[in-house]
Amino acid sequence: MQDMSDPMDRGGRRRKRRDRPGRKVSNERERETDPSPTPSRPPIILGLVKPADQGSPVSTVVSAASSSSLVPKMPEKTIVVLRSRDENRPSPSTTTSTQQALLPTPGETTPTQPPYNQRHASFGHLSFDSNQQNRLAAPHEMKRIVNLIDDTFRWCDTGIDVLLDQTDFLVVGVVGPQGSGKSTILSLLAGTSPQDSYRNYVFKPQVKEVRENAGHETNGIDMFVTAERIIYLDTQPVMSASVMDDMIHNEKKYPTDYTSVENCIEMQSLQLATFLMTVCNVILVVEDWFTDLNFLRFILNAEMLKPSTPLSNHDGSGCQDEAPDYFPHIVFVQNKAGREDFSVESYRTMSQTLQQVLASSKLKHRGSVSMGSVMPGLMPSTVNSDINMFCLPHMEYYKTDQDAILSFLPEYRGCPSFSCLLKSLRNQILAMPRCLVTHTQLSEKNWFHYAARMWDTVRKSQLLAEYNRLLP
Numbered sequence: 001m002q003d004m005s006d007p008m009d010r011g012g013r014r015r016k017r018r019d020r021p022g023r024k025v026s027n028e029r030e031r032e033t034d035p036s037p038t039p040s041r042p043p044i045i046l047g048l049v050k051p052a053d054q055g056s057p058v059s060t061v062v063s064a065a066s067s068s069s070l071v072p073k074m075p076e077k078t079i080v081v082l083r084s085r086d087e088n089r090p091s092p093s094t095t096t097s098t099q100q101a102l103l104p105t106p107g108e109t110t111p112t113q114p115p116y117n118q119r120h121a122s123f124g125h126l127s128f129d130s131n132q133q134n135r136l137a138a139p140h141e142m143k144r145i146v147n148l149i150d151d152t153f154r155w156c157d158t159g160i161d162v163l164l165d166q167t168d169f170l171v172v173g174v175v176g177p178q179g180s181g182k183s184t185i186l187s188l189l190a191g192t193s194p195q196d197s198y199r200n201y202v203f204k205p206q207v208k209e210v211r212e213n214a215g216h217e218t219n220g221i222d223m224f225v226t227a228e229r230i231i232y233l234d235t236q237p238v239m240s241a242s243v244m245d246d247m248i249h250n251e252k253k254y255p256t257d258y259t260s261v262e263n264c265i266e267m268q269s270l271q272l273a274t275f276l277m278t279v280c281n282v283i284l285v286v287e288d289w290f291t292d293l294n295f296l297r298f299i300l301n302a303e304m305l306k307p308s309t310p311l312s313n314h315d316g317s318g319c320q321d322e323a324p325d326y327f328p329h330i331v332f333v334q335n336k337a338g339r340e341d342f343s344v345e346s347y348r349t350m351s352q353t354l355q356q357v358l359a360s361s362k363l364k365h366r367g368s369v370s371m372g373s374v375m376p377g378l379m380p381s382t383v384n385s386d387i388n389m390f391c392l393p394h395m396e397y398y399k400t401d402q403d404a405i406l407s408f409l410p411e412y413r414g415c416p417s418f419s420c421l422l423k424s425l426r427n428q429i430l431a432m433p434r435c436l437v438t439h440t441q442l443s444e445k446n447w448f449h450y451a452a453r454m455w456d457t458v459r460k461s462q463l464l465a466e467y468n469r470l471l472p
Helices: 028-033 098-102 130-136 158-162 182-189 208-212 241-249 261-279 293-304 344-357 395-401 418-430 444-459 462-469
Strands: 044-049 058-063 121-123 126-128 146-149 170-175 221-225 230-235 282-287 329-337 389-393
Touching: 146 158, 158 444, 170 182, 170 261, 182 230, 182 282, 182 418, 230 261, 241 261, 261 293, 261 444, 261 462, 293 344, 344 389, 389 418
Parallel strands: 170 230, 170 282, 282 329, 329 389
Antiparallel strands: 044 058, 121 126, 146 221, 221 230
16 A cells, blocks of 8 residues: 555656645635735825826826736726816826715815805804995005195095094184194194104194295195094184285285285185184184184184085075074184193183183184193182183103103103193093084095085185185
């Protein structure tokens, strides 16, 4: 009997072992039962490659397996990849599930859902619209002034571009003689700091050369609108010798309605003052010394020649004579005041003088502005007068104190600092009641059209023409 462990058969040939590890398996059943590990199929990574000519994409097969000769090469299979119409979509992957394929891509919009920039931005239970946010944004602040009335006393329409369609605004005008500090005070009220250089002021003040030549800076009326919607109107000096001198030396022709240059200057000053009394909520009367009786008489003449407030076009009921006329608030500002002007005796004398002059005036000159908040000794109970008068010291003294070595111990000047007094004046002016200049409420743009209409009325006023005829 032949031993079964002998590898030789009867014919003397060696038998092949069936469990040889290097033998190829012919059928699929033996492959499953074979305990020897078979090499795993290398992963296939798909990618889209665009040629240089931007043609159709070509699918490429990249093998991540090792390049060893022990790993058998798998037969290449043709793989077809369909490209999406949307170039922003990612290429399809064999691991993407059906649910992920049904979700919209980041750049895709569905018919029932608008784009994000057109939807409301929701935070919790609140919803905000982009258009509403733009409406609530702060308006652009003006960088420079615009002319409302030029040097030839013609109306300018460029000012309407800086106005809005809203009704919460305040109009503050100024009137005063030459060199009294009208432009400087308006610039400080508009937000300019006293320590700034004159070139940074909103309204151009008198520089040293102009002051030495007894000249003036403002011609006509300039307008500036702050971010708080305060409209400031700066006028040229009234009853000014500099304006008359400029007209004579430049040989400017005045209208034939006036008999002389002096009468022309006076009538132009009255036109500016009466115009401010019809379109302003607050008028600042600035003087640098107390007091010029001719200037106070000029204020009363402007009130007398002021045109009446017109009725609205849609209000046909009632007579115009029965409608109440409009008069603005008026504040007397004593600029460049000395130490003695802040005493109780001097302040009482100035207040009583103004009160007697304006006893029969309809201008709102009482109960709006006082110095009692900064100087308790100058209260109406001690002064016996509640007229709107405020004193400001000389600003140049306080500008020089900033450069002094002992700036923390400034010289006592008998009154609070200029910045403190200016802040008090500004707060009281902005806190005044904003009365309607017409019988109906106006927006900023409607006020501009109303002001243009009133300026034309002032230029063609029969009262001013009759007053001019009576001048010597």
